[in-house]
Every structure is written in C-alpha cells, then in structure tokens.
Amino acid sequence: MSAPGASAAPGGTCFRADLLAGGVAFVTGGSSGINLAIARRFLELGAKVAIVARDPARLERARADLDALRPGAVLAYSADVRDLAAVQAAADAGAAAFGPYSIVVAGAAGNFLGPAEQLSANAFAAVVDIDLKGTFHAFRACKPHLRRAARLIAISAPQASIPIAMQAHACAAKAGIEQLVRTLAVEWGGPDGCRVNSISPGLVAGTYGAEIFCKVAGAENLVGHQPVPRLLTLSEVADAAAMLAGPLGDYVTGHTFAIDGGLTLPTTGGAAIAAAAAKALAAAPRS
Ligand code: COA
Secondary structure, rough: OOOOOOOOOOOOOOOOOOOOOOOOOEEEOOOOOOOHHHHHHHHHHHEEEEEEEEOHHHHHHHHHHHHOOOOOOOEEEEEOOOOOOHHHHHHHHHHHHOOEEEEEEEOOOOOOOOOOOOOHHHHHHHHHHHHHHHHHHHHHHHHHHHEEEEEEEEEOOOOHHOOOOOOOOHHHHHHHHHHHHHHHHHHHHOOOOOOOEEEEEOEHHHHOOHHHHHHOHHHOOOOOOOOOOOOHHHHHHHHHHHHHHHHHHHHHOEEEEEOOOOOOOOOOHHHHHHHHHHHHHHHOOOO
C-alpha cells in the first residue's frame, strides 16, 4: 500500500494545456484548499478566473499567487457566501470584467467536529448556511451571467451519503447540495441551459478537512481500508473539476462525481475483508 499522502498521479494535470482556453470561471472559497487548487488548474488550462473568499488577507495572498501564474487572468472579490447580495456583487463585477461565465465552482465550505447534542443553533446554521445556502447563492448569482452549456460544479463530500458522527451539520448540508444539484440540472437544463454537477472528494492531503479527521483518527485508519488506500491529492481534485468543465462534461448533468477511493461504497469494512482475501490469495502457492 502506498503511504497515506502519496499519489499515484503526478502533481500536474492530465489534460492538454488549452482545455479551457477562452473560458471564464467563478470560484467561491478560492483562496485556499481544494478551491484554490481548482482555480490554479483552470488558469493553467487557459481560463480566466474570479475567486471569492471571506478573509481579505488570505484572498489577496491567493490572488497574488495565481496572478504570478498568468498575469491579468485573475480577479478576487471578498464576500461571505452566506450573503447573496455580496455574492451577487462579486458575480456581477467578475462578469463585467471578464465576460460571461463558462464555469462556476461553488466550493466555499466550513466545518468542525461537534457532537449533535452540543451544537448550538448557530453552530449548525453556520455550516449549513456556508455549504448549502452558499452553493445556492453562488449558482443563483451567476445565473444571469452564464454562457450556453456553462458548467456549474458544487463541492460535495462523502458526508452526503455516509453518516459520520460529529458531522450532523456537514452531513445535512452536503446531502442538501447533492439534491440541489439534481434539481438545478433539471430546472436550468434545455437547449440554452447549463450542466449542474457536484464533485465528492475523499480525504484530500493538505486540506483543513483532512487535518481535522486525521487528528482524531489517524490517516492510516481513515483511508487504509479504502479500496484505494491513500489520501487524495489536490491535483486530482482539480483535474476532476477540469474534466467536468471541459468537453467531456458536456453530456453530464445532475451527477455527483465521487473521487473518493471507494470510501463511500456501502461496505468499507467489506473492502478491508476483500483486501485481506487478496493478500491471502497473493501469498497462496501457485499451481
Ligand atoms: N466546535 C463547536 N462549535 C463551533 C466550532 C467548533 N469547532 N466552531 C464554530 N462553532 C460554533 C460557534 O461557537 C458559533 O456558535 P455560537 O454562536 O452558539 O457560539 C457558531 O459555530 C458560529 O461560529 P463562528 O466562528 O462565529 O462562525 P463563523 O461564521 O465565523 O465561522 C466556520 C464558521 C465553520 C467557518 C468556523 O468554524 C471556521 O472557521 N472553521 C474552520 C475553517 C473551515 O471550516 N474551513 C473549511 C473546511 S471545509
């Protein structure tokens, strides 16, 4: 087994360098983690990118970092995704500067581990409002600025389909995101419509989300029993977004793309048994 954190894939993209040439992307949560990696990948593949995040200092660091990659191809707007008017202002400004969006990534998220019986109403609402309402706000704000066949991509998580203790808020929010995506795929489809999907990444090395889980349970214990027993890389998630944003995504809508190493298969325990059986088989004498 590869050590957790090791990647079978190289850090670079598996796509050709002009995959998204001429595109314009709007990415919430784009100052860190998965969404920053996605914004960077979109730039590498030829799109212009408007990133949105709450913390102005972190946002400016990300903007400068991305601008060094392709000067003039990045805009940054500070907004809290819980505030539709603020997201709308960012979406309007980005479209005025770069033109209509071909890609929207609603990635801003918040999370912490908390027993349900101890979550205050405000604590539960904070995560639901950032994740679920924030996803709706990003899509809603960009809707008037979408090109034909634009790609709307939400960031879901395994919490949408597997219940995880101390994650009642995140499980509810991410499950809501996946049904929101299916609903918008239907409502906003049609000849001039858009494609609406979500990506559900497993534990991604180097992110805050992986850090809080690994701290309590250890990376090896968390991903060691997956069919693909390693952490996911930022580069792999970024390419998953590029896949949905590129030509291959044109016929995909209302879908959740799980890039999770098999984590959400119904029998993660079964995977451990299957792995043990495979080991025994490999060790058995061959005829
Ligand atoms: N455990 C329990 N409750 C928590 C908490 C924690 N670790 N973090 C926040 N809360 C509660 C707060 O106590 C507050 O409830 P209260 O008003 O009843 O006290 C409520 O959640 C809102 O917290 P607050 O910090 O005021 O909200 P915020 O809007 O500024 O930030 C988060 C909310 C989720 C973004 C914040 O917890 C955070 O910064 N998390 C770490 C960063 C992160 O989530 N990154 C993305 C990972 S996917």
